Amino acid sequence: MRHVLCTMGTVASIELPEAYASELDDVDAVFRDVDERFSLYRPESELSRIANGTVALGLASAELRSSYERSIEWRIQTGGLFTPNRPDGVLDLNGIVKAEAIESAGALLDRAGCPAWTINVGGDILVRSNHAPWVTGIADPADPDALLCSVEVGGARRAIATSGCAQRGDHIWRGGELGPTHFAQVSVIAGDIVTADVLATAIVAGGPAAIDQITDRWPVDVLAVDRAGAMVATPGFRRSLAA
Amino acid sequence: MRTRATLGGIFASVAVLIVGWQAGAPLLTPAVTTSQPQLSGATAPQTTTTSPSPSTTQAPVASGPADGTFTGSSVSTRFGNVQVAVTISGGSITDVTPLQLTDADGKSVQISNRAAPVLHDEVLASQSAQVSNVGGATYTSNAYLASLQSALDQAGI
Numbered sequence: 533m534r535h536v537l538c539t540m541g542t543v544a545s546i547e548l549p550e551a552y553a554s555e556l557d558d559v560d561a562v563f564r565d566v567d568e569r570f571s572l573y574r575p576e577s578e579l580s581r582i583a584n585g586t587v588a589l590g591l592a593s594a595e596l597r598s599s600y601e602r603s604i605e606w607r608i609q610t611g612g613l614f615t616p617n618r619p620d621g622v623l624d625l626n627g628i629v630k631a632e633a634i635e636s637a638g639a640l641l642d643r644a645g646c647p648a649w650t651i652n653v654g655g656d657i658l659v660r661s662n663h664a665p666w667v668t669g670i671a672d673p674a675d676p677d678a679l680l681c682s683v684e685v686g687g688a689r690r691a692i693a694t695s696g697c698a699q700r701g702d703h704i705w706r707g708g709e710l711g712p713t714h715f716a717q718v719s720v721i722a723g724d725i726v727t728a729d730v731l732a733t734a735i736v737a738g739g740p741a742a743i744d745q746i747t748d749r750w751p752v753d754v755l756a757v758d759r760a761g762a763m764v765a766t767p768g769f770r771r772s773l774a775a
Numbered sequence: 776m777r778t779r780a781t782l783g784g785i786f787a788s789v790a791v792l793i794v795g796w797q798a799g800a801p802l803l804t805p806a807v808t809t810s811q812p813q814l815s816g817a818t819a820p821q822t823t824t825t826s827p828s829p830s831t832t833q834a835p836v837a838s839g840p841a842d843g844t845f846t847g848s849s850v851s852t853r854f855g856n857v858q859v860a861v862t863i864s865g866g867s868i869t870d871v872t873p874l875q876l877t878d879a880d881g882k883s884v885q886i887s888n889r890a891a892p893v894l895h896d897e898v899l900a901s902q903s904a905q906v907s908n909v910g911g912a913t914y915t916s917n918a919y920l921a922s923l924q925s926a927l928d929q930a931g932i
Contacts, residue, residue, distance in 0.1 A: 670910050696912035755890075
């Protein structure tokens with residue numbers, strides 16, 4: 533069955549067997565909690581109060597500090613290509629909290645024993661497959677109403693995240709400022725959704741120089757589309773293309 | 776012996792590559808290159824034996840390594856078993872092809888995971904598959920209504 537809810541300024545779509553529908557209240561609560569804590573659009577959210585100086589970061593909740601620490605760790609790992617700070621210095625954890633929320637919701641379904649499910653939040657997808665992989669489409673950056681391709685996601689490579697400028701303009705910061713990126717869209721398949729999401733963002737930000745270093749270092753599959761529509765893909769991504 | 780020393784150097788280079796691949800080279804530093812043969816100072820791994828293929832005539836001592844493709848035997852490293860073939864032309868290594876790399880579980884893994892240009896047709900051929908989800912750069916709740924995912928959700932697929 534399919535369950536849809538609005539969260540974090542976008543829409544979450546969850547597929548799971550009918551028998552596990554009773555878990556959906558808890559799944560919704562995971563997203564609601566993250567939304568209330570991290571949204572910069574809600575002036576009363578904890579992150580908004582840190583951004584405007586009402587609350588010191590050191591006094592923030594354990595959950596928020598944990599996300600911040602994870603973001604800083606990824607900033608170090610990616611040589612600054614991924615960062616939790618906006619160009620104006622404001623702390624913005626959106627780059628990681630959506631993926632963390634997907635991760636938490638997935639862990640909840642796993643604990644409940646749900647054998648197969650998919651969670652799609654704003655185009656970033658985590659799956660659990662029991663036998664066949666899930667076939668996942670990737671939107672065409674030149675025409676979001678059309679598919680660019682379809683890939684099999686499942687087994688150990690159970691997360692796919694896509695970053696780019698197709699939907700929200702140039703929202704990825706490059707060297708502290710917004711600017712046109714080499715790649716229009718980058719999709720990363722990884723073992724977990726945070727890695728997929730962070731590295732997709734880092735490759736868009738870092739361009740062709742970053743893509744080799746990231747694929748050398750992390751076991752991920754990548755498809756990147758440049759502004760002229762030309763594509764590069766890792767061998768693993770090509771093998772994942774649906775028949 | 777010279778060929779053996781060259782191959783030893785190549786194995787050492789490949790070992791460096793593998794260590795870098797496993798440990799993760801720091802970002803934004805030059806990649807290790809294997810384009811130049813290492814003729815001196817290299818020590819062959821203790822288990823290395825080489826079986827040149829195709830067999831080449833013994834080159835005079837004064838000249839460089841003979842041209843040809845050389846296949847090394849499988850070498851056990853702490854990261855798994857490695858076997859490579861090298862092509863030498865005009866005294867330089869022109870190609871190193873990984874034939875085998877297995878991880879601790881005996882599963883074959885790939886040394887190079889780099890992205891390379893891919894033909895549109897190959898990618899587009901997968902479009903017709905029936906999908907359960909659509910991934911894409913983040914869409915807002917407004918954009919969602921016009922998205923393919925929205926259509927899938929309404930269809931309850």
